[in-house]
Amino acid sequence: MRITTDTAALASCFDIIEKALPLRTTIPSIGNIFLEATEDNLSFSTTNLEMFINCSIPNKNDQSGKILLPPKIIDIVRYFPTEEITIDINWDNYRLDISGGSSHFNLYGADYHDYPVFTLPDHTENESFVFEQNIFKKNMRKVVFAASNEETRPAFNGVLFQFNNQHLTLTASDTYRLVVKEISDDSWTINNKKCLVPAKAMRELLRIIGDQNQNMSLSVTDDLLLFEFGQVQLSARLLDEKYPDVSGVIPKEYKSRITIDRKVLEDTISRASLLAEGKNQAVNLLLKEQKLEVKVSSQQGSMEDFVPVEHEGEDLELYINSRFILDFLKLVDDNSIIIDFHGDGGPLVFRLPEDDGYLYLVLPIKKMN
Amino acid sequence: MRITTDTAALASCFDIIEKALPLRTTIPSIGNIFLEATEDNLSFSTTNLEMFINCSIPNKNDQSGKILLPPKIIDIVRYFPTEEITIDINWDNYRLDISGGSSHFNLYGADYHDYPVFTLPDHTENESFVFEQNIFKKNMRKVVFAASNEETRPAFNGVLFQFNNQHLTLTASDTYRLVVKEISDDSWTINNKKCLVPAKAMRELLRIIGDQNQNMSLSVTDDLLLFEFGQVQLSARLLDEKYPDVSGVIPKEYKSRITIDRKVLEDTISRASLLAEGKNQAVNLLLKEQKLEVKVSSQQGSMEDFVPVEHEGEDLELYINSRFILDFLKLVDDNSIIIDFHGDGGPLVFRLPEDDGYLYLVLPIKKMN
Numbered sequence: 001m002r003i004t005t006d007t008a009a010l011a012s013c014f015d016i017i018e019k020a021l022p023l024r025t026t027i028p029s030i031g032n033i034f035l036e037a038t039e040d041n042l043s044f045s046t047t048n049l050e051m052f053i054n055c056s057i058p059n060k061n062d063q064s065g066k067i068l069l070p071p072k073i074i075d076i077v078r079y080f081p082t083e084e085i086t087i088d089i090n091w092d093n094y095r096l097d098i099s100g101g102s103s104h105f106n107l108y109g110a111d112y113h114d115y116p117v118f119t120l121p122d123h124t125e126n127e128s129f130v131f132e133q134n135i136f137k138k139n140m141r142k143v144v145f146a147a148s149n150e151e152t153r154p155a156f157n158g159v160l161f162q163f164n165n166q167h168l169t170l171t172a173s174d175t176y177r178l179v180v181k182e183i184s185d186d187s188w189t190i191n192n193k194k195c196l197v198p199a200k201a202m203r204e205l206l207r208i209i210g211d212q213n214q215n216m217s218l219s220v221t222d223d224l225l226l227f228e229f230g231q232v233q234l235s236a237r238l239l240d241e242k243y244p245d246v247s248g249v250i251p252k253e254y255k256s257r258i259t260i261d262r263k264v265l266e267d268t269i270s271r272a273s274l275l276a277e278g279k280n281q282a283v284n285l286l287l288k289e290q291k292l293e294v295k296v297s298s299q300q301g302s303m304e305d306f307v308p309v310e311h312e313g314e315d316l317e318l319y320i321n322s323r324f325i326l327d328f329l330k331l332v333d334d335n336s337i338i339i340d341f342h343g344d345g346g347p348l349v350f351r352l353p354e355d356d357g358y359l360y361l362v363l364p365i366k367k368m369n
Numbered sequence: 370m371r372i373t374t375d376t377a378a379l380a381s382c383f384d385i386i387e388k389a390l391p392l393r394t395t396i397p398s399i400g401n402i403f404l405e406a407t408e409d410n411l412s413f414s415t416t417n418l419e420m421f422i423n424c425s426i427p428n429k430n431d432q433s434g435k436i437l438l439p440p441k442i443i444d445i446v447r448y449f450p451t452e453e454i455t456i457d458i459n460w461d462n463y464r465l466d467i468s469g470g471s472s473h474f475n476l477y478g479a480d481y482h483d484y485p486v487f488t489l490p491d492h493t494e495n496e497s498f499v500f501e502q503n504i505f506k507k508n509m510r511k512v513v514f515a516a517s518n519e520e521t522r523p524a525f526n527g528v529l530f531q532f533n534n535q536h537l538t539l540t541a542s543d544t545y546r547l548v549v550k551e552i553s554d555d556s557w558t559i560n561n562k563k564c565l566v567p568a569k570a571m572r573e574l575l576r577i578i579g580d581q582n583q584n585m586s587l588s589v590t591d592d593l594l595l596f597e598f599g600q601v602q603l604s605a606r607l608l609d610e611k612y613p614d615v616s617g618v619i620p621k622e623y624k625s626r627i628t629i630d631r632k633v634l635e636d637t638i639s640r641a642s643l644l645a646e647g648k649n650q651a652v653n654l655l656l657k658e659q660k661l662e663v664k665v666s667s668q669q670g671s672m673e674d675f676v677p678v679e680h681e682g683e684d685l686e687l688y689i690n691s692r693f694i695l696d697f698l699k700l701v702d703d704n705s706i707i708i709d710f711h712g713d714g715g716p717l718v719f720r721l722p723e724d725d726g727y728l729y730l731v732l733p734i735k736k737m738n
Contacts (some may be wrong), residue, residue, distance in 0.1 A: 040473075067569050070669065070670075072643065072644070072669050072670065075643045076640070076643055079636070079639055079640050080640075081636060081637075081640070081674075102674050102675050102676075103637075103640065103672070103674045104672065104673050104674065105640075105644075105670060105671070105672045106672070107669065107670035108670060114542070142395065174622075231668050234435065260594055266470075267448070267450060268450075270444070271448050271450070271472065271474075274441065274448065275474075293405045299568055300439065300476065300477075301439075301465075301474060301475050301477060302475045303472070303473065303474045303475070303477035304473050305450075305470075305471050305472045305473065306471050307471075313535045315473075
């Protein structure tokens, strides 16, 4: 079989599917790229079993066929010297001859029969949402950062999607902090469905989707969440874990509320974090007299500073993980943010004035004195 | 003592002296910054014993004194919120109070008496060269990359400086490859002097000196090479090792010479290196019929390509470490380069058409067939 196609289009396609190629695997076949060629199309797929990505290029081919390509072909195409690339496949020995201009590469592919089969859901059978890519990206970024990377409690490695008619609620937590984001759209119709999606897959998805306002669709089945945009399909295998009910953690009424300049707070906490120590990276916050005082004291020295705030409710003092605050402040671009306090030992809830469907809750650190 | 100075000037000074701060050291005092304040000047010094850097800021101070500052002060100044910074030093307990605007830091300094004393050479006693900074930088970059990082043969961790009246010869090698660069200037006068300077110190120097055509001076003593530019002094302790005589390695006459497009060769070798394997990263070069053929064959597959050349002399075939070629091709910006071959098993000598004082010699790999 001879394939002749545009080198840049092939390289862009490889940039996308590379995200699901496992670096190490005990199943040799999934270390490869699955190519399915039809007369009008080249379809490339990869999977790490948790996530599956497929990217297609419309292309006229002289034959149909399926083969596994070695991942080395990604680098070769990326640095290929000509605008067009020709790949000849010998079905007898899986030899690949890749040529263009004076360059000629020879690689070995493999039989595709060992490759895991993915059956993507059929649209007509499924319930689906439509999002603008940039809106999905903006929202998911502000959620997924709070999910845990530690494998001790697997449910917290996921982002919870809760569908209810016109509403989608996204939840992520690592048990020390929690994000809840509600999104609504009149055109949505999925009713009472929950699914827990690996945060890792969402992080890779964020690297792939663009900042443009083109649509992407999201379909739900019993074991998959499927995203489709342009020539790309990405499906994430749902986590089979029970997500704890976190709604009880969010207090109904605040005891103190401040509105604060985001950038000034970020800079001040960044400086305090230079002296914060240990696993908790603790800094001390004191709320009083229209000021948020920020203090830290460690073996290396001490720091104190303050940020003027609009303040209602009672004064208070608490310790907090400075990294948790910075993670959030760096992600958002609002000029000011709202922080609700819930007394000694109660959580801090960060809210965005421009987005009342969003909250970021952080538990304070208990200090032994 | 109270010091009030410009935050940006102090941060720039710290960016420079940070290069000689040891990350780990068994001598606690050299983990710090040595500050010497006079009424008109602040002088900051660091050393890792191999290299010593001093940077001064003209500044009016209310007192004179010396103290060791903890390295944490570098981060604090870098992120300080105000344009001016005030540092109060309490001589009784070495407490440093760093303040500006609403920010206040407190750190602990230390007594300077344990800090190693550096006596910089006095200009009147020394022989010295003057260079333009950008010319020194451009030349040293093309030399120092060939020095070894392995500690098994310490002489090859150095760059050899050989002064002879109007001539300076720089030499670096890791035993597999060798750079020799001759520079001449009528104003120079140092006669018959050799010194071996740690390549590490030269790499840090390259990070500090600018691309401008301002002068820097270079002075030689029995145990130091001293560079001075602007408010900065950098001295490197000479290596007390015997450098082997490498002049015999450079063949007098070539058997074949090619002139080749640098960028096309770099791209071709880069692609070949995708399949090159093992410690030697071997690629096969074949010179024939006004072409340089590049081939590689490994467990992953094979590649062949060619680059048109202007060719004089005999045909030949040899194996070479592709990384050694790429290191050099990426450093130079000449449109074409000259390569001299010296028969089977003989070295390759790369020359720059625009710079006849420069040569880069690479030994071929012996292949067992």
